[in-house]
Amino acid sequence: MIVKLEKFTEADFDNYFKLVNNAKVMEMITERAIEREEAKKDFENLLENNKLQHDLGNFKIIEEETEKFLGLAKLEIKEADSHEAELGYMIMPNYWGKGIASKVGQKLIETGKKQNAIKRIFAIIDPKNIPSRKILINNGFVSEQFKDFDGLPGEILELKLTKP
Known part of the structure; x- marks a missing residue:
């Protein structure tokens, strides 16, 4: 399956909501589905970040041949002049186990390497999320620390980028 990444636009809220309102998707992220009003605020912030x-920023994962929405991928900075970016992804459950997260992770890392300002890419995962951890480790990430995020366990993994 060939996947492509396109930035989210205002027209994409329904797909975004289907993703974040899915308890299986959110189990290792927030441990709960996100309701519509909270999702609207989060989506507005996502669109602002994309600017x-x-x-x-934040991208739709799309199956190239069918144009089906598969999930969300992000290589997100907090400020325009940031030297680090957060990598992450969420995939609809019916597409789990098909290698999509690996492909997306590789695409995001390549994008990060092309950005002269980005010196570090990090990811935050639930320590129980072994498949995501494996994808990150296989792409050169190393465990940096375990930390509590709003009462939820998290592991921060990082990839330091060397620039020529």
């Missing part, structure tokens, strides 16, 4: 840098 910071052309090649970075």
Whole structure:
């Protein structure tokens, strides 16, 4: 399956909501489905973040041949002049186990390497999320620390980028 990444637009809220309102998707992220009003606020913030840098932000994962929405991928910065970006992804459950997260992770890492300002890519995962941890480790990430995020366990993994 060939996947492509396109930045989210205002027209994409329904797909975003289907994703974050899915308890299985959110189990290792927030441990709960996100309700509509909270999702609307989060989506507005996502769209604002997408304006910071052309090649970075939050993307729809789309199956190239069918144009089906598969999930969300992000290589997100917090400020326009940031030197680090957060990598993440959420995939609809019916597409789990098909290698999509691996492909998306590789695409995001390649995008990060092309950005001269980005020196570090990090990811935050639930320590129980062994498949995501494996994808990150296989792509050169190393465990940095375990930390509590709003009462939820998290592991921060990082990839330091060396620039020529």
